[in-house]
Amino acid sequence: MLQKIVLLILLLVIGIVFYFSWLPDPGLRSESYLPKWLLNWSNHYYNLRTAVPFLAVGFLLEAYEQKSSNEINQIKNLNFIQNIGIAAIIVCIAEGGQFIVQKRNPDLMDVFYGIIGSLAGGLFYNLLKKLKNAKQT
Secondary structure, three states, X not given: OHHHHHHXXXXXXXXXXXXXXXOOOOOOOOOOOOOHHHHHHHHHOOXXXXXXXXXXXXXXXXXXXXXXXXXXXXXXXXXXXXXXXXXXXXXXXXXXXXXXXXXXXXXXXXXXXXXXXXXXXXXXXXXXXXXXXHHHO
């Protein structure tokens, strides 16, 4: 049941990534529901704003791939690399979609920041998992 909830949240976050990536206005001025401080921050740190949702994508991908605790390290590393690859595909689709949106241009740095954000999110999940396991023993 928990994996289904994590999958649903993951799909929601991916949908949000695609929505904001494919808006015609890269400054997000048309999004009146966003707080002004968030709009100012996202316009000031243009590429970094791509990494923020990918922190959640990396975290949720790792949580979704959660297996039993006796899993060997090689499979864990393979899952981690696979999840980074999935995040890279997601960010490439989001950036590639900007080719067909007027006033938007894909940016290779956004791909880089998306992958870095996903990497950080996955590492954060694994750190929390290690801390939880260390606390239990």
